Amino acid sequence: MMPEGGGAARAEALSALRGLIHQQATRADLADLFAAAAAEAGRLLPWQQANLREMKREWVHATALPQDLVEAMSRAESLSEQAWRRLRPTNDFAGFLGFFREVVRLKREAAQAWGEKLSLAPYDALVDSFEPGMRASQIAPLFARLSAFLPGFIEKALQRRERETIVTCQGPFPEERQRWLALHLMARIGFDFHHGRLDTSHHPFCTGVPTDVRITTRYHLGDYTESMMSVLHESGHARYEQNLPRAWQDQPVGAARGSCIHESQSLLFEMQAGRSRAFLEFAAPILAEAFPEGCAHDRRALSPENLFRQLTQVKPGLIRTESDEVTSPCHILLRFKLEMGLIEGSLRPEDVPEAWDAGMRGLLGLSTLGNDRDGCLQDVHWPAGMFGYFPAYALGALIAAQLFRAVRRAHPDLMEHIRRGDFAVLDTWLRDHVWSRGSLLSCAELVEQATGSPLGTEAFEEHLERRYVQREP
């Protein structure tokens, strides 16, 4: 909500704060303090050990790079992101290539340096900064199974849906009614308005501290579903933050685990729960109340059956952020393969467009030849130097499915509760098994302890089968 002209002053303030944080994180006496703490590690309780582990990881990340590399990287990423904003609309990969090469070169150098300090392969060092403990060797077999499963499954889902019709309705859905709907749903699923609020922004996000969590959405007059589903998504992030353990507040062990668990919480609310028949049966009367005049020409548009059909469409497409629950992981499989190649040096920046096209054809049967704007230039991540984050989106979907299956197994009547708009059972389970753990465990440990089995793809595959082929009978 900041006025545009405030950007420079805000950047100055943030830069000053980051500088102060960096000073603290790289204090000369920390090496001795960590050494002394390591000598006592055997006498520490698990949560204290977790604190030490998290502090040390941050310290290594903060101190591993020479100052001139940090500055060169920051400058190159800033220039590259600006160039990308200018060149993507004109589909100019050739113009962008020089910036991209520099970003990749410096990020490889940094990944190498981080990896050496952390005893990790370069790409693992990047992933580790987003999801501590996660390794390419864990990701690769999961993604290989998805690569084998998804293309055939997408075919099957598309055939299944050919028999269905959808009543579409373009409103108008007034902004203040959409906001009413968002606030109503947030309240029902347990968002704590004493410790958070909903605002409007160009792109939805979730930010803040656990006692003050801000989420945003945007409203389209002709389609309320984008706002509704993005609010469920961000509420998943928010509920995780709001329910982190207060006893460990302001300590590293009390922070949210990492990007994979975070994405799993948003996807659990948006996808696993939010697009289920049960949830939509709960939501349909609320939608009718939100839009008493919307879809007046055909009230079937707001029926649970129609909502379910509308919100579980499968449409292979080029753009990741517009992709659905089924095709979305395919976008990630491709990016994981390419970004690992870039960091390891087996893929050159100039060869990315061709590799992208080949990957998209293999996974979704779509070509991006000559269309880099909707191909390798579509995301801000790489232009901004963000390598290693993408896997979290697909891993989050796998974790969400596995956690949700575990709740259903523990509470066979879960979907009945959700159908009645009662989220207490889901809440209690998530609080006990995920939210209250903070950063005590690694992502893999957390998933295994919560669900009884290591992270796999079975729960996700079962979920897709039930929703997109059996249509949640």
Added chain:
Amino acid sequence: MMPEGGGAARAEALSALRGLIHQQATRADLADLFAAAAAEAGRLLPWQQANLREMKREWVHATALPQDLVEAMSRAESLSEQAWRRLRPTNDFAGFLGFFREVVRLKREAAQAWGEKLSLAPYDALVDSFEPGMRASQIAPLFARLSAFLPGFIEKALQRRERETIVTCQGPFPEERQRWLALHLMARIGFDFHHGRLDTSHHPFCTGVPTDVRITTRYHLGDYTESMMSVLHESGHARYEQNLPRAWQDQPVGAARGSCIHESQSLLFEMQAGRSRAFLEFAAPILAEAFPEGCAHDRRALSPENLFRQLTQVKPGLIRTESDEVTSPCHILLRFKLEMGLIEGSLRPEDVPEAWDAGMRGLLGLSTLGNDRDGCLQDVHWPAGMFGYFPAYALGALIAAQLFRAVRRAHPDLMEHIRRGDFAVLDTWLRDHVWSRGSLLSCAELVEQATGSPLGTEAFEEHLERRYVQREP
């Protein structure tokens, strides 16, 4: 707009930032640096000298008090403000007295210490922290003249108004229409929305940095004038901030002068310009557009003549924040006299209710005997340890009148411009004579250079005479 539960985390963050600022402001090497700078002062340009002067003043303020006094004062003020929030509603001065005594005792000690370092009397040291360079010896003769002038003038104004009728209208005035009105008026008087915005809060205020100025208002369904006038008031503060000299941005000399000049800018827009017949003739058609259905029973309510009568009512009352342009300074005269007595030691805290009653009877003919809630307990300032700020409200009114008279003398057709909704002439004059000066001059120097004469009460008295007796013929 922060959710209530975020208060503790916000307080922690602010406290950490203040601690860092204090560390910087009290660095051990500053004494030597100031000494070295003083040796070069003769070679500095005026704006450099101003920078040095402002930095040194802040440094003396930051370093004058022993740490234990700072902490004791902060604790006592916090406890006292909390007690006041609890005890004011029950009119319990006796219960509050213990807290009040402690706040006064510590503030006297602090004022003594500041005064010694700054070679100022204790009360002057407090005033100096809000309006650098302002002294009780400058304030006292001005307030003495107002004390002599106002009681008789209020009588005269009340008699003059007896012949006037006012058409009142209680709306309803929908919030979104009031907000439309506020934004429209802000835009017309030159608020820069690229560098600021309008929000809603319980009490109106203005905050931020010059490139990102936030003002707030609140909306009453039955009375749009409170929001409209408070928006003009805060816009005055905002326009000052937004037009501070960019060349000196982030330097002490580039900051707003002090509380008196700041209040003069808000009162210039709200009172001098905003309640003039010319402005209300400009505003009336906009009001009609804002409230097409408001006051439908009697559209005279939105006529310029009726607006002028409505917005220039004189009503002696007990509550300062509800007082009008004419009686408002009386509230300040009383507070100035009493708070100076408290800090100098000639007035004991337990004697304040009696002194308050005597003062109110003398100035406005109203008694507060047994009604401390609406008497000495009405403001948060003293309970929160804020002594020395009150004069700024009345001095701001005097400065606003003297500046506005100077603009009218320089541009005899000023009111014609305002009637047409053209504020360029006013803007240019204020930018040249006030806004662009930052903290280059003291308040007294700025007023004298801008208007050609030292700060006096004549312009304010003339203004009141013209508006409240002659009724702006």
